Amino acid sequence: MDSHPLNIRSWPRAILHLDADAFFASCEQALNPELKGKPVITGKERGIVAAASYEAKARGIKRAMRLSDVKKVCPDAVILPSDYETYSLFSMRIFEILKRFSPVVEEYSIDEAFVDLTGLRRNFHCSYGEIAAKMQETVEKELGINVSVGVGLSKVLAKVGSKHNKPHGLTLIPGKEIHLYLEKLPVEKIWGIGANTAAFLNKLGIKTALEFARRDEEFVKEHFSKPYREIWSELNGKSIYPVTTESKNSYQSISKTKTFTPPSRDENFVFAQLSKNLENACIKARRHKLSATRLIVFLRRQDFRNVGVELKLNRPTAYPGEMLAILKKGFKSIYLPTTPHRQTGVVLAGLESENKVQLTLFDDTAKIEKMSKIYNTVDTLSKKFGKHTVRHASSLPTKLQAQHEGERGDVPERKVNMFKGENVRQRLGLPVLNVNV
């Protein structure tokens, strides 16, 4: 019974999933060829492993490991501070290259993309496998990083494919062969199935993806909610999730968090960190033309305990000037002067589109008009001279202490070795090779 295919057509649809291998570490290796073949780790400024190259993984290094432990396991590891500016440039380039092949590209995360290839065989005069191989080859050649690619009849299957063989893998799963790939795949490895659902599936006697896919519709309807019925369909080669092309500009919430070392018990400094987070979150909200109705504030104490409070805003806004008083109040209610704090964060929630905001009878329109003028000017200045050219005085005490003192204070090469005309805030939007010639 287990040998008959789940789907008899090979390619009613063709969806590709691309996943960059050890992305951050690969970017570093692409820019500095001397790091190739070496165990490379990023995340120095966070004190934990953010990404590890395959060489490092082979030595037993895992994500989120403490760097002090890394030095014990792998003393020759090259540990670098994260250079998000460069990683973002690589990320954008991956998507741009994919768009040369198909207009339907979903930018799923910084290092993952879905591409709808359905119908492109005629255009390229070759098979889906050959198109996928060409896409992989182009990314790897132009960017110098390795990527893994999977092609399937649905997003869930494409993802099964890209994970099947890593790094530098290329896996095609035509309809007739789906069952071969699902046979040995444990249910918890399926995209969208978490630990709890996996445990529930196990209770029903379902251990592998194939066992789940082979259950009949009645059974699935009886036991599962809609999201899991959709996953079941996708596993059977019936595509439910569309590849969505619009880049992300609708947010449920915007959050900004910053850690500092060593932890501080200076109230001014800790509040300044919070205020800076608020400014950053508001900049992002304004860029996407959104206004917040709720503000969540949280602090992490030295013992890693989190405390937080949710505050309601008087009116939807993206201007820190209107929120600072409330922020201060929220901060006072959770701040413990006797204990050092290591992290602050704000979340702007209840976001709505800026131009849908309705003024109430009691709003001070003159003041709002003034605010909008001020922040328009601030944004214009930032565009010209870089972020934070003008900032709230409440954020200034962040200068009392370096963000990270000691070893964690290292900054990426790109921010140190600049070209004439570049500055701390603005640099050329191209990655810089790190070789001595």
Add this chain to the structure above:
Amino acid sequence: MSYDAEKEKLNNRIKEISNFYSTNSRMPSYSEIGEMLGLKSKNAVSKLVVKLEQLEVLRRDGKGRLIPGSIAFPLKVLGTVEAGFPSPAEEELMDSLSLDDFLIENQTATFLLKVSGDSMIEAGILPGDMVIVNKGQAPKSGDIVIAEVDGEWTMKYLKKRGDDIALIPANPRFKPIRPKNELKIGGVVTAVVRKYQ
């Protein structure tokens, strides 16, 4: 609201409608305009439509449905609203290259590199200069390349004659390099940029 802000608001609204037209290949209905721009009443939409009609951004047919005017050509919309008629100079400048386009052929495969050595001094590349490197281009004989030779990285002229490959410096103090074991080309140098101020 000041005159400038008013104008900008109108401009943004025109852009929204223009985007709708270009993605849906039809003009929006009154209620769609209202939804799109956050206008609550049809009356407000109608006022806007009258204004846009005067600016020749759009027209109305006999039944009052909208027909695109200059909105169908988004570039000219800016000209119409902001500066009266599009000037001939504007049209001419449409074909000019930005410095970015001039220096960069394939954006996604282009990297920068700060030069530290002086082995290419006679090719006009000095220490501290920025060179633009294209990783996506096949290297030809005569190109300046970034290459790895037997484990060392270098920037030199690539010379190929038959099977014979050499890396030639542009400085008499350096000797040509003939790779013994391995030669890997990291990219082709397509330009050098030196900023004085």
